[in-house]
Amino acid sequence: MSSLHTLRRRVLGDSSSEPSRASSPNPAFKDKHGEHVTLVSTSKLKQLSSKRSKRRQWLVFGLGGLFGVLIAAFFAQQHDVINLEGLMDVNIDSLLDVIPAGIVKDAKDITRHERETVNYDSFAVGLHLQSQGVKARHPVIMIPGVISTGLESWGTEEVSRQYFRKRLWGSWSMMRALVLDKASWKRHIMLDKLTGLDPPGIKLRAAQGFDAADFFITGYWIWSHILENLGALGYDPSNAFTAAYDWRLSCGKLELRDHYFTRLKAHIETGFRTSGEKVVLISHSMGSQVLFYFLHWVEAEGYGDGGPDWVDTFVDSWINISGSMLGALKGYPAVLSGEMKDTAHLNAFAVYGLERFLAKHERVELFRSMPGASSMLPIGGNAVWGNKTFAPDDSKNQTVSYGTFINFKESNSTQSPANLTVEESHSYLMKNSDTWYQEQIQSTYSYGVAHSRAEVERNGKDPRKWMNPLETRLPLAPRLKVYCFYGVGKPTERSYWYREDRDPTSKLNVTIDTALSYGEIDRGVVMGEGDGTVPLLSNGYMCAKGWRMNRYNPAGVTIKVYEMPHEPDRFSPRGGPNTGDHVDILGRASLNDLILRVAGGKGNRVEENYVSNIREYSEKVKIYDD
Numbered sequence: 001m002s003s004l005h006t007l008r009r010r011v012l013g014d015s016s017s018e019p020s021r022a023s024s025p026n027p028a029f030k031d032k033h034g035e036h037v038t039l040v041s042t043s044k045l046k047q048l049s050s051k052r053s054k055r056r057q058w059l060v061f062g063l064g065g066l067f068g069v070l071i072a073a074f075f076a077q078q079h080d081v082i083n084l085e086g087l088m089d090v091n092i093d094s095l096l097d098v099i100p101a102g103i104v105k106d107a108k109d110i111t112r113h114e115r116e117t118v119n120y121d122s123f124a125v126g127l128h129l130q131s132q133g134v135k136a137r138h139p140v141i142m143i144p145g146v147i148s149t150g151l152e153s154w155g156t157e158e159v160s161r162q163y164f165r166k167r168l169w170g171s172w173s174m175m176r177a178l179v180l181d182k183a184s185w186k187r188h189i190m191l192d193k194l195t196g197l198d199p200p201g202i203k204l205r206a207a208q209g210f211d212a213a214d215f216f217i218t219g220y221w222i223w224s225h226i227l228e229n230l231g232a233l234g235y236d237p238s239n240a241f242t243a244a245y246d247w248r249l250s251c252g253k254l255e256l257r258d259h260y261f262t263r264l265k266a267h268i269e270t271g272f273r274t275s276g277e278k279v280v281l282i283s284h285s286m287g288s289q290v291l292f293y294f295l296h297w298v299e300a301e302g303y304g305d306g307g308p309d310w311v312d313t314f315v316d317s318w319i320n321i322s323g324s325m326l327g328a329l330k331g332y333p334a335v336l337s338g339e340m341k342d343t344a345h346l347n348a349f350a351v352y353g354l355e356r357f358l359a360k361h362e363r364v365e366l367f368r369s370m371p372g373a374s375s376m377l378p379i380g381g382n383a384v385w386g387n388k389t390f391a392p393d394d395s396k397n398q399t400v401s402y403g404t405f406i407n408f409k410e411s412n413s414t415q416s417p418a419n420l421t422v423e424e425s426h427s428y429l430m431k432n433s434d435t436w437y438q439e440q441i442q443s444t445y446s447y448g449v450a451h452s453r454a455e456v457e458r459n460g461k462d463p464r465k466w467m468n469p470l471e472t473r474l475p476l477a478p479r480l481k482v483y484c485f486y487g488v489g490k491p492t493e494r495s496y497w498y499r500e501d502r503d504p505t506s507k508l509n510v511t512i513d514t515a516l517s518y519g520e521i522d523r524g525v526v527m528g529e530g531d532g533t534v535p536l537l538s539n540g541y542m543c544a545k546g547w548r549m550n551r552y553n554p555a556g557v558t559i560k561v562y563e564m565p566h567e568p569d570r571f572s573p574r575g576g577p578n579t580g581d582h583v584d585i586l587g588r589a590s591l592n593d594l595i596l597r598v599a600g601g602k603g604n605r606v607e608e609n610y611v612s613n614i615r616e617y618s619e620k621v622k623i624y625d626d
Contacts, residue, residue, distance in 0.1 A: 122225055125592040126232025134600040136234035138280040138316050139271030141264070142242045144213045145285025145322075145583075146373070148222045149244045153188060155203040163188065167207060178357050186362070189248075190369040193436045196253050196444075205246060205258070210237075212244040225587040226282075226595060233596050239275060241267055247286060248370040250444045251293045252463060261297050265304055268314050278316035280599050284586065285534070288323025289375055289467050295475050296466040303463075312477035317598050321591070322486045322531055322582050324376055325469050326384060326538035327447075329405070330493040331376035336429055337498070338363030339512050361507035368437045371444055378405075378422050379447045380470050383622040384537060385422040392620035393494075393528060393537055393613075399519050400495075402528060407497045409513060432509060446471060453551045453626050469542050469552065470623065476555040481603055484543035484559070485591055487580025488612040489566040492530025497521055529612065531566070533582035536614055537621075544610075545618035549625040562609045564590060 150170030153163040166173040168188050177185040192199045206212065214224035223242070230240055243264050245254055254260040271279045283291040295311055298304035333339045338360035358366065367373055378385055385391060386403025394401050404419040406428065420428055426447060430438050446464045450456045450471040459465040459472050466472055474482070499513040512524040520526050529536040543561045547553045564585065569576030577589040585591055594606060 122228045123232040125589055126229035126596060129593065129596050129600065130233055134233065134596065134602055136230075136239060136599065137601040138277045138599050139275050140230065140235060140240045140280050140282060140599050141267060141271065142213065142223065142226075142240075143264075143281065143283040143287035143291050144223065144242065144244060145283075145287045146247045148213045148284065148287070149247055150207040150212050151189070151204050151246060151248075152207050153203065154205050155188075155201065157201040159184060159201060160188065160203070168204060170207070182357060186358075186366065190366060191248055191371070193369055193434075193440075196250060196371050196440060197257055204248075206244040208242075208244055210242055213242050221587060222583065223586060226592055229592045229596055230599070233600060235599075239271065241271070243267065245290060247290075247372045250371040250375070250440075251290060251297075251467065252444065253371070254290075255297070255303075261294050261304065264294060265298050265306065272314045277601075278314055280317045280319065281315060282319040282321065282595060283323060284321045285324055285582065286372075286376060288320045288325060291318065292325070292469060293466045296460065296472060297463070299475065300461070300463075308476050311475035312479050315477070315480060317481040317483060317603055319483045319485065319595055319598055320543070322534060322539060322585060323484070324534045324538050325542045326380050327378040328376045328534050328538065329378055329385075329495075330533065331373065332378065332405075332425060332429070333496060333512060334367045335364065335374060335377070336432075337501075337508055337511050338367070360511070364508065368433070371440050374441055375445060375467055377426070377445070377447060378538075379468055380449055380541075380621075380623075381423040381426075381447065382421050383449050384470075384541065387421055388419065392617045393535075400526070402494050402526070405495050407495065409497060409499060409516060449623055450551070451623070453554070456551055469546060473551070474547060474553045474555065474557050477557060478555045480555075481558045481560070481598075482543070482547065483594070483598060483603065483606065484540070484561045485585075485594055486534075486539040486563060487531040487566050487582065487585045487588075488529065488536060488539075488563045488614075490530065490532040490580055490582075491527035492532055492535050493525055494528030494530075494535060495526040497524045497526075531580055531582040531585070536612055537617060540612070540614035541618050541621060544614045545621065546623070549623075551626055560606055560608050561614075562594060562606065563611045563614070564588060564609075565611050 150167040152165055152167045153160050154165070155161075156164065163173070163177065168174050168177055168185060174185070177188075187199065188202050188204055190199070191197060198204065210223075210227055213222055214227055215221050227240075243260075245260050246258065249257065251261075255262065268279045268281075281291060294304075298306045299308055299310050304310070338358075382403070385405060386394070386401060388404055389401055391402035394403070400407070403421060405422045406420040406425045408417065408419060417428070430441070444464060446462075446468055448468070448471060450459055456471065456473050459468075474480075497513045497516050498510045499516075501508050501511040514523045516524050531539060540561065540563070542552075543559055547557070547559050553559070564580050565578075566575070566580030567578040568581070569578070572579075574584045574587065575581050577587070579585060579588055597603060597606060
């Protein structure tokens, strides 16, 4: 208790260890049970409640912020991977005694900014629409993305008992395990390389319920603001559901191990039958790819067995938020060289933790062991992403085309060949990967393009194609509506410059050339348009052009695009109510307004809104209608 009090005093500014005393006590009485009661005015009660709430928040956020600042400050000048198992024996009192006052002040500032991330009433959007007569109508089912789903241990073997029901992804338990018990954390989080399932003796499962998706860690919200506004409109667990999933698994293994799609189908049918209204599906990021797979699975004979009219019968709308329909280019360096900064789009402390406590070759092994993550590799090849001299999203003033996705300043060996397009980069990755990874990818995914309607129809019977919207079609559901909501205007990784990794201690062949900066190149990375994580072409092409082609949308499903410019509040670390960031957009006021209108049956009033050049870029993509 003394160490906790010391931490609170140092971080929260509580300079006194004695309780405060009033100059003149208030009158005291006894209630009907004989307990002493002190009368307090309403204004005084509010003031006391406010102080307690603020101090409690300081404590929660102070602990997390201080931990991150301590680690960052202490190891900022080191370049080796850190092993902190020795911290198990560190006494907090002695540690705090040597903390510089400036670091404590920084911790205060960071936690204060985190609390002020959203400076508007979390329920305001829902209450406003409620006042306009909008109310809960369609049952809502949410399919989160990678970061949104916590993974908790259910193993009862000796190695897992200390983690039972604790989250090893998406909590401070994750950070503690990573820092203090790295080997055990890796053993739990990595899948078996041959089976793509849990290793023997390990049982990690997706956390369920709203708690699985509202916060990643304390203070870092994900879906919480959408849930708050849905609640203001009249939603509760009887008509809203979060379909969390283990994002490490391929879709086929999700059904094999967890019966995920069978349960999702049952939830949708139950929502329809209990309400009499068709369901609205809301997906984010990788969740949009998982949902697209489901739309094929549910109708396919021998799989969901729903038949060709199932989607039209049970689903009213699909709200596709920041959907990485054509992949995320920054997923490629994660599996090639382990350089995953912001790939998982964690907050700063979590990114720092993964990068500092896992060597690059460990990160490569980690990401490759998760077949689900490889669904984010770019789809569409050179037709979408460009060739050696041209890319659809090239700007007039560029000196080097985005079409060369992986570039080498010195091309003089098999490890550093000539500059590579997206298609060539995929071949390069396969050539420089272990056999088990090659087999996992080739048996699970397809990243190509179907150039005829006949080919699209054939692909409908091949589960490897079901995540690829350029090889399969939307359901034959003419009454279905698809809403594409995503942010634009935030620089997003578009291409890379690599070099051979000549570090004798490295187990990798190549690494991003972080020493290279000139022109558009910033430390080996060239930025393009997008939402900070997913490029504009991936977010927008299918919505602006692809699904308006008869080949990919033969039933004429209604498609609406609403782009949201990234206009961050410079005083908010998460961007505030007008952010267009890939994750933080979930707290954006206008996005919440659009979601609630669709859920409330007012989606017909949503008008399309384009602020980027996505339609111009889409016309340059080398995919043409029949």
